[in-house]
Amino acid sequence: MKKGTIAAIATAMSNSGIGIVRISGDEAFEIIEKIFFTRKKEKIKIKESHVIHYGFIMDGEDTIDEVLVMVMKGPRSYTGEDTIEINCHGGVYVVKKVLETVIKNGARPAEPGEFTKRAFLNGKMDLSQAEAVIDVIESKNEYALKSSVSQLKGSMHRKIDEMRGEILYHTAFIETALDDPEHISVDGYGQVLLDKVDDLLISLKKLIDSADNGRMLKEGIRTVIVGKPNAGKSSLMNLLVGEERAIVTDIAGTTRDILEENVQFEGVSLNIVDTAGIRKTEDVVEKIGVGKAISHANDADLVIYVVDASRKLDENDYEIMDLIGDKRAIVLVNKSDLESVVEKEEIDKRLRKPMIEISAKEETGIRELEETLKKMFFNGEISFNDEVYITNIRHKAALMDARESLRKVKESIENQMPEDFYSIDLMDAYESLGSITGETIGEDLVNEIFSKFCMGK
Secondary structure (H helix, E strand, C coil): CCCCCCEEECCCCCCCCEEEEEEEEEHHHHHHHHHHCCCCCCEEECCCCEEEEEEEEEEECCEEEEEEEEEEEEECCCCCCCEEEEEEEHHHHHHHHHHHHHHHHHCEECCCHHHHHHHHCCCCHHHHHHHHHHHHHHHCHHHHHHHHHHHHCHHHHHHHHHHCCCCCCHHHHHHHHHHHHCCCCCCCHHHHHHHHEEEEEEHHHHHHHHHHHHHHHHHHHEEEEEEECCCCHHHHHHHHHHCCEEEEEEECCCCCCCEEEEECCEEEEEEEEECCCCCCCCCHHHHHHHHHHHHHHHHCCEEEEECCCCCCCCCHHHHHHHHHCCCCCCEECCCCCCCCCCCHHHHHHHHHCCEEEEHHHHHHHHHHHHHHHHHHCCCCCCCCCCCCCCCCCHHHEEEEEHHHHHHHHHHHHHHCHHHHHHHHHHHHHHHHHHHHCCCCHHHHHHHHHHHHCCCCC
């Protein structure tokens, strides 16, 4: 870790009520004492921690701004080091001037994520908690925020620590028995270990399987609206977004390109794509749009199939139903305000998907759609008390590596291999899990992870 006292702007670079300049390191108090003065132009001598002082930041004889200075002595701070936070007025220029004054008096500009990196290296948090910090900042919905805060509070750390503790216990027993076979016997120990490995594999599977839901919590559910032309897809898109984003006309084939929007439903994000109406066509441009619609539907987490209640099913509908197949999908029977002639029983027979009657024009049926989505993806409820959702691809890869190592242990036991084979693969699993919390990770990867953080965090 680079030494020295660091400083950065910790708030967004835009005009606002308040801006914060953060300082951390051994010389933080010395620097602030050079540039901070009370109303009577007296220098302040910091004696107490976790107090706030009122005064002015000055550069020589020039007054830069009227500020509040928060003082936190290490290790009782975010980074574990002596930390100062200068709360100044939030104009872009004035915040920059305050930072320039701090740097001029002995601090160096912080690298992206360096404050959190120091917190990790100083033992204030593990790596999974540090990564949760950036997830909190980038949260796009209620559940993503709750998941990130849960991991920030140590939910991931506790799960990993528990599994590593079990692995280490059994590895130590085997190693001790191999070193002292006269006093410690491993007879029958293979079955004991096999039972524990099976338990660990179940726990790992649960975590790995949560990654799909975790990705959707963090990034949003990839949702594609499909249907034949004039079924009301664009009207539905406008209704969900809450403004006129898609062109709506009575002319079939109006939508030719892809329109994407993010919508919040019951605390969950939907990344919705409105596509061209799927039908047989000779129009070259429309044909490209139909091809894109099919491609997006194939990659989607959720397909919303909009059916026109006022028209009978035709070959285009049957093609769409074949495309949906066993994907997660919801059928919206639109234009329920008109006389219905569509064969709903035929749709239900072919798809066996949730079906909701809506009217994009009258804005009805949307509440039922929200409830159906929540039940479809998260069983109606998401709890972060004991559940951990894997939202980080690095964590998922490490869990899969650990699972593979434990499978090798199981295979060795079943094949009655020597006990030292067990300990080798057990330690591989131990190391893989340790990479999640940062206990078995190289400096280069640590630097790469924190380089993705924003400046000032």
